[in-house]
Amino acid sequence: MILELKPFSYHFFFYFLCALNFSVFAQNQVRGVVFDSDTKETLPFVNIGIVNKGVGTVSNFDGKFYLDIDEADFSKNDILQFSSVGYKTIEVKISEVNFNNTLFQKIVMQPEAMQLNEAIVSAKFLKSKKGDVVGFSYPSKNKFGYWKGDGSLGAELVTRISVDKKRHYLKNLHFYVNENYSDSVLVRINVYKGGTIYPEDKLLKKNLTKMIGKSAGMVTVDLKPYNLIVDEDFSIGLELLKVYGKRVGLVLAADYRPSTSYRRYVSQGQWKTFRGDAMTFYVNTSTLSDGDISQISDYSRNKTLLKLQ
Template sequence: MKYILALLFLLLPFMLQAQTIKLQGKVLAKASGQELPYINIGIRNKNIGTASDEKGNFILVLPKERQQDTLTFSAIGYKELSVPVRQLETQKQPLAITLEERENTLQEVIVQNRKLKIKKLGITGRLPIVWGAPENRDSKDIYEFANFIQVKGKSTELLSAHFYVASEKLDSALFRINLYKSSNGLPDERLVQKSILKRLPAKAGWVSIDLQPFDIYTDEDFFLGIEYLPGSGVDRLAVLLGAKLGGSSYSREASLGTWKKFSGASLSGYVTVRQ
């Protein structure tokens, strides 16, 4: 019996490996061959995913039952690519995934003769509470929180974004600021196809991101999101975000994961605008 148990322990890693699908490779720009960092990779709305690293490399281990699903690669400024998991599994590893650039459309700018005002829209306050990752999933994957910002149909120029960030482990961390259109009360497609990627101080305090270089104008309500991109070997709970009691906020716990609305607390995040 003890020999049988020993054999089972030896075979266990191979048995577990046979029940999973391991995909690894690099994400590149189709035209230039440039490595594409921090690309969202996942099975849409299944909370299964990862993000490529600073050199475009990725590793994703999937349960065998996801063989019939489709894996999506999503990058700001590039067309989304969706490929069946079964097809990727049969290709030679490491994979070379190429994304095609998206054509940029110019935003309409409305010229007004009235004097514009500087305003703060969103949650500007904070109570001594913080949030972390919704769940302790793959440390290489993202998590993201968002607030709903109402501009009430007014022509609005976005000047800056502000969040409360706290960490006892890191001096700084990498974040992506995302702006989403609203659909059925949840964040949907991106409002602008511009990569707002910033390394921000992570010690307790408010951080600001200058949005003026991106020339962002809108007259529709939108979601302001802050996406945490963990570094290699960094615990997802190493960075926490400030919050305020009351109201509601939105989160997702994986690349291309499902957005969820929850009530009772709001993300300490707002935008400064000119209206």
């Protein structure tokens, strides 16, 4: 799978897709099922891979995963990592991995402590607030971001969005699909804090997924149920979770204005930075005052107390 942000030729892209034929020669396959330690239920869309080594995947709807690993390509100290929003990360050295390709290994993840003081913002409250748009809403004619090939699960396209020091409540994400050669594609929306070199610390602590069909055009994702409030730069993007059909060929519009974007080719892979490039990702927001935050905090605290009683 190749994930790029660059000027694009549709004819070359279609020819490349038709001619592409990947063969994987792996000496070992790690198979497993990921479970929640408390509920004993299986966990979908867990990020699994060798950290920064370009080998990774995500668990499917049933919590199962298949990962081909050639031990000769890695040192004994390389890390096989399991991570998921809301759960403690698991790290295992390659030297400790059980390479048994006939049995499904049981991976148990522990939930992280929940934050009970999460802000709660009502739709009625937002109607009186000033609206704004942050991000990049003007698609370029010759810049695109796309996944192509057979699709490496967990690959991401992310763009950094600058905001002023006011508090912005994130309401809706918009992005534009130019072409989709797949039957459909399932993606996860990830929102990261912007104060790090690469996207690391997720603001969105729950799985938010979106199915993208064949139709071109604007796609809107509702962020309001997740109560995201930012007062500094943040990064937002899409992560590939599942491809329906034989190949992935999803082409997204990029903006002609400069910013910083990031990509990684596979789950747990290494981030690469693109300076001067931005995907056409933009977000509707409402600006909140200090008084608004106080009201929201009081309301949230009261709701929490009611839940605990």
